Amino acid sequence: METLGGTRLAQLFKERQSELLGEWVTQQYAIASRRGGVAEVQLRNQFAQFVELVCAALESSDRVAFKTPTWDEVRSFLAEVSSARARQGFTPVETAMFVFSLKEPLFARLRGELVANPALLAELSWTISTLFDAMGLYTTEVFQTSREQVIVRQQQELLELSTPVVQLWDGILALPLIGTLDSARTQVVMESLLQKIVETGAAIAIIDITGVPTVDTLVAQHLLKTVAAARLMGADCIISGIRPQIAQTIVHLGVNLQNVITKATIADAFIVALNRTGKSVAGAIMPAEAPGAPGSLRGNQFAGD
Incomplete structure (x- = not known):
């Protein structure tokens, strides 16, 4: 689905990146800490890379369509994150929250800036909702595929282990x-x-x-x-x-x-x-009364x- 407001959203990301990062990392670290293996510095780096790629895609056109080639790099990045989280034991919901955790902070900033322009607020809110829903669903699809591949590989390994020669x-x-x-x-x-x-x-x-x-x-x-x-x-x-x-x-x-x-x-x-x-x-048990008898087999x- 195609929506409008890409350049305006790119501007919002750049102007509010520090604030968005703080709220996003707080939510993500709470999730990642339960699973282990994802440090806060890694989350911050992932956020910075994600925002950079999203901004580049938004700035390329005011029209926002997640399935177009413009968003190839974003999809590739999300696929990498989703596959890694599938291997680390995250759930599909926890993986999708990588994207969804940004929706609420974005809505809050929009309401603060566009309180006097309800029409633009509604339009950009719809764009954010549509875009982030598409990205969240994409992470879930990749997660499920990656998880199935892990299960198939584990089943194959179990088969090999369960048939020793x-x-x-x-x-x-x-x-x-x-x-x-x-x-x-x-x-x-x-x-x-x-x-x-x-x-x-x-x-x-x-x-x-x-x-x-x-x-x-x-x-x-x-x-x-x-x-x-x-x-x-x-x-x-x-x-x-x-x-x-x-x-x-x-x-x-x-x-x-x-x-x-x-x-x-x-x-x-x-x-x-x-x-x-x-x-x-050949076997013969040595009589108890004659231990060490010659010619017998122990x-x-x-x-x-």
Whole structure:
């Protein structure tokens, strides 16, 4: 929306900048201090830069239209401030107040100067209201976009952290899954597992689903895709964590896992993996009455065949 009075408002900004700064910083510092990370000197610098850019845009034409190229630098500055505040934990309202905090001081100065000219007062008040509303809404739009980008990035990082691939033994990997297994997470799981297979040359990968709350057709399909991808890389998969409820569900769904080794626990799966890679577990507990007896094994020892 286009309004009039740009040059008059630019003059008002310049003549009353010190007074406006004082009131604006007071409100902004009260907000920023709750969030931390924004010092008063930084607020003063932001205000000075904001006023300079706004004045330049107002002086270019008496007609005020925020969406025109004249206001490109103002929009760029507001976008930078909004994105920074989104990362610092400000709310959308607190971010919009960067702009709205100036409306009341401006109205007060206008009323004092134009009390004898109500027509001009009404016109400039409308211009201020329209302009600052547009700028405030713009900061909110940028804030929401920036916040969504932060959330998406955090979700991606959580996905990567929640799918660690651990090397249990030479040639044996373990991938413990916790939580729901959807398409997006399956992609991360598959990429992580395949990359680790390439790095280690592992022949066996144990996919443990003890922490997966439910298994439906979609989850089973995701598991089979991961198994198939690992086989293409030369590694066989063992699925562990098959609880009675999950076994019943898989049978009920008719999911074919005949070509996949499944075990109830990751310990059982690990023993199978050791055997398939030519390793064995030997153990004998030393009798209590004969401590230090020769030829006995203390605890468990891994031995290659």
